[in-house]
Amino acid sequence: MIARYIHLCVLFAAAVVFRGATPLYGQPSDSVRRIETVTVTALKSQTDVIPAQTLAGEELQRLSVVSVADAIRYFSGVQIKDYGGVGGLKTVNIRSMGTQHVGVFYDGVQLGNAQNGQIDLGRFSLDNMEAVSLHNGQKSTIFQSAKDFASAGSVYMTTRRPTFDEGKRNNLRLSLKAGSFETVNPSALWERRLGRRADASLNAEYMYTSGRYRFSYCKRAGYDTTETRRNGDVRALRVEGGLFGKIENGEWRTKLYLYDSERGYPGASVREEPGKFRHEDRQWDRSFFAQSSLRKTFGRAGLQLSAKYANDWLHYLSDPRLDVTTMYVDNSYRQQEGYFSAAGEFVASDLWRCSLSSDVQYNTLKADLTGFAFPSRLASLTAAATELDLKRFRVQGSLLYTFVRDHTEAPGASAGDRNEWTPTVAATLHPLRNADLNIRAFYKRIFRMPTLNDLYYTFIGNKNLALEYTTQYDLGAVYSKNFRTGALRRVELQADAYFNRVWDKIIAMPTSNQFQWTMLNLGYVEIRGIEFAAQGSWQAGSIALTSRLNYTYQKAQDFTDPADEWYGGQIPYIPWHGGSAILGATYGAWDANYSFIYTGERYSSRANIPENHAQPWYTHDMSVSRRIALRKTTLRLTAEVNNILNRQYEVVQCYPMPGTNFKIKITMTL
Numbered sequence: 001m002i003a004r005y006i007h008l009c010v011l012f013a014a015a016v017v018f019r020g021a022t023p024l025y026g027q028p029s030d031s032v033r034r035i036e037t038v039t040v041t042a043l044k045s046q047t048d049v050i051p052a053q054t055l056a057g058e059e060l061q062r063l064s065v066v067s068v069a070d071a072i073r074y075f076s077g078v079q080i081k082d083y084g085g086v087g088g089l090k091t092v093n094i095r096s097m098g099t100q101h102v103g104v105f106y107d108g109v110q111l112g113n114a115q116n117g118q119i120d121l122g123r124f125s126l127d128n129m130e131a132v133s134l135h136n137g138q139k140s141t142i143f144q145s146a147k148d149f150a151s152a153g154s155v156y157m158t159t160r161r162p163t164f165d166e167g168k169r170n171n172l173r174l175s176l177k178a179g180s181f182e183t184v185n186p187s188a189l190w191e192r193r194l195g196r197r198a199d200a201s202l203n204a205e206y207m208y209t210s211g212r213y214r215f216s217y218c219k220r221a222g223y224d225t226t227e228t229r230r231n232g233d234v235r236a237l238r239v240e241g242g243l244f245g246k247i248e249n250g251e252w253r254t255k256l257y258l259y260d261s262e263r264g265y266p267g268a269s270v271r272e273e274p275g276k277f278r279h280e281d282r283q284w285d286r287s288f289f290a291q292s293s294l295r296k297t298f299g300r301a302g303l304q305l306s307a308k309y310a311n312d313w314l315h316y317l318s319d320p321r322l323d324v325t326t327m328y329v330d331n332s333y334r335q336q337e338g339y340f341s342a343a344g345e346f347v348a349s350d351l352w353r354c355s356l357s358s359d360v361q362y363n364t365l366k367a368d369l370t371g372f373a374f375p376s377r378l379a380s381l382t383a384a385a386t387e388l389d390l391k392r393f394r395v396q397g398s399l400l401y402t403f404v405r406d407h408t409e410a411p412g413a414s415a416g417d418r419n420e421w422t423p424t425v426a427a428t429l430h431p432l433r434n435a436d437l438n439i440r441a442f443y444k445r446i447f448r449m450p451t452l453n454d455l456y457y458t459f460i461g462n463k464n465l466a467l468e469y470t471t472q473y474d475l476g477a478v479y480s481k482n483f484r485t486g487a488l489r490r491v492e493l494q495a496d497a498y499f500n501r502v503w504d505k506i507i508a509m510p511t512s513n514q515f516q517w518t519m520l521n522l523g524y525v526e527i528r529g530i531e532f533a534a535q536g537s538w539q540a541g542s543i544a545l546t547s548r549l550n551y552t553y554q555k556a557q558d559f560t561d562p563a564d565e566w567y568g569g570q571i572p573y574i575p576w577h578g579g580s581a582i583l584g585a586t587y588g589a590w591d592a593n594y595s596f597i598y599t600g601e602r603y604s605s606r607a608n609i610p611e612n613h614a615q616p617w618y619t620h621d622m623s624v625s626r627r628i629a630l631r632k633t634t635l636r637l638t639a640e641v642n643n644i645l646n647r648q649y650e651v652v653q654c655y656p657m658p659g660t661n662f663k664i665k666i667t668m669t670l
Helices: 002-014 029-037 057-062 068-072 452-456
Strands: 052-056 078-082 090-094 102-106 129-136 153-159 170-179 183-195 198-209 213-218 223-229 234-247 250-265 281-298 301-318 329-347 352-367 376-389 393-407 417-429 436-448 468-482 488-503 506-510 517-521 524-540 543-558 577-587 590-599 617-630 633-642 650-652 661-669
Touching (some): 057 577, 057 590, 090 102
Parallel strands (some): 102 153
Antiparallel strands (some): 052 129, 078 090, 213 223, 250 281, 281 301, 301 329, 329 352, 393 417, 417 436, 506 517, 524 543, 633 661
C-alpha cells in the first residue's frame, strides 16, 4: 500500500514540478541543432559526475561503420558480441556486467525486450543518427525518467532534429551506399518546416546484402583452407517519421518507427570437412513503436512527460530438411509494450534541487509454443533524486523503488511480485581554481529482473529465479585544457578505476537431456578495471586534425565456488586488454579518417584452458570523402576500406568476421 501511495503522489507531484533551464533529452537543444557543423567533439563536459563518452556530428559520420554497434566499439570499457557479418546479432556489454544490465534509449525513451532482455544494436543505422553516447551507472542529471536510473550502464541514441537555413522550408538528402558482399543501401531524408514552432521529418532506408565473404578456416592445427560464409543475407527496411515542436517555455517531440527485415543466420563454423558450412536458419522481424516526449518550464519548476507503444513480431525457422544438423523449429513470438513516464524537478536555490519521477510499463508476450505460459508483466518504477552544487563540489543522490508483478495464463506458473529499493550516490570535486581538473566518484547498487524467457520459456524457464544484483564503485578524474597558440589547440584526458560485483548470475544449464536446458542462479563475479581516454584537436596550417585514444584493462573473475577447478578464472569473452584509436583530418573540402581497434586475448568459456583460448585481434579502417558544391546542391563522395590488412579474426568463437571490404557512398543534399 505504501508503494502504491508513493507512486500516486509522484504522478501528482510531477505535474507541478520542473526546472526551466534543463533542456530536452539531457542536452541543450541549441547544441543539438548545431551538432552537424561541429568538427571536434569531446567526450562530454568535465562537469559530468558519472563517466560518459560520446561520438557525435562529423566525427560519428566519418567512421567507417554501418550500425550503432560498430560505433560503440570505439568506447572504452565495452565488449561487443558480434556473431559475424552485416546481419549477425550484435549486443553490448559494459564493464563486464552482462548485456541485460545495459539500458538502450532511443531519443530519450528506453527500448524494451521483455522476452530476452537483449537489444540488437546492429539494427540501428547511423544514417539519421546525430549522436551516440555511453554512460556508466546513469546520466549525470537528476531530472530524467525513473527508467534512466534503472540500469548498470546505458547507451543513448539521439536522432537528427531538423534545422533550416534562413528562408528555407525544405531539406532533402539522398544517399546511396554500395560495396562488398553485394551490399546496396539507399536512403532518403526529407525535412519540412511546418510553421514558426513546428517541423517534420521523414527518413527511409533499405539495405540488402548477400552477406557472403571468404574466411580462413582452421581444421586442426592452423588456418589451412578458405571457405565462404553463407546464409548471411539481409533484407531490411527502416522508416521513421518525426514531428518536432516548441511551446512557451518548452518543446515536444513525436516519433514513429517501423523496422521490417528477413535475414539468415550463418551459424558456427565448427565442421571439419571443407565446404560443409551450410546453415539455413532464417529469422523475420517486424518492429513498430510510437513515442512522444514533452518538457515545459514553470518558473523554478517544470514537467517532463513521455509515452510509448511498441509492437514486435519475430518468426524463427530452422528446418532439418535443409540442414540435417539442426532441430526443427518454427515459432513466432509477439511482444507488446505500453509505457508512460512523468518526471518533475524543483530548483529550490542555486545550490540545491530535487526531482521525482514515476514510470509505469506493461508488457505481454505470446508464442505458438506448446505449453507456453503467455506471461504479462506490470512494472512500476519511482525515483527520488537530489543534487547539491557548491560550485567546486557537486553531489547527487537517488533512490529507486521498483515493483514488478507477473501474470500467466497457466495456473501457478507466475513468479509472483518483486519489489526492491536501490540507491546511487555520485560526487565530483573541482580542486584547482586555475585548471579544468575534476575528480569524481560514484556508487550504485542495481538489479535486473529475470526476463520472461528466463522465467517462463517452455521446458527451460525457472519461476524461482532470484534477482541478479550488481554493485558498482568508480573513482576517476578528467582534465581539459585549451591552447591559443601552437599546433595543439585542445586536449582532454579521462581516467577511471572501477570495481564491480555481480551476485546470482542467471545462466542456462543443461539438464539430463542436452536438448532441454534450464535457467539457474549461479555465480559471483568480481570485476576490476582501469579506463583511459584522451582526445585532442590540432591545427597545422589549413589542416584541422582530431584524435581520440581509448584503453581498457579488465580483470573479471568468477568466484562462485572455491572448490571449483576454475575458481578465480577470467569470465568468458572478457579480454584483459582492449583499445581503439581514431585520427581525423579536414583540408578544405576533403575529409579523411583512420581508425584502429584492438581486442586482447580472452577465453570463450569459464574453463581457462588452451582449448578455449581466443586469439587477440585488431583491424585498421580508413575513409576519404570530398564535398562538391553544385549550385544549390551539395554532393559528398566517400570511399571506405575496412580491415585493410585482411585480418582473419573472430569476435565470438567459430563466427568468423569479414576480411578486407570496401564501400562507396554518394550523398546529395538539396
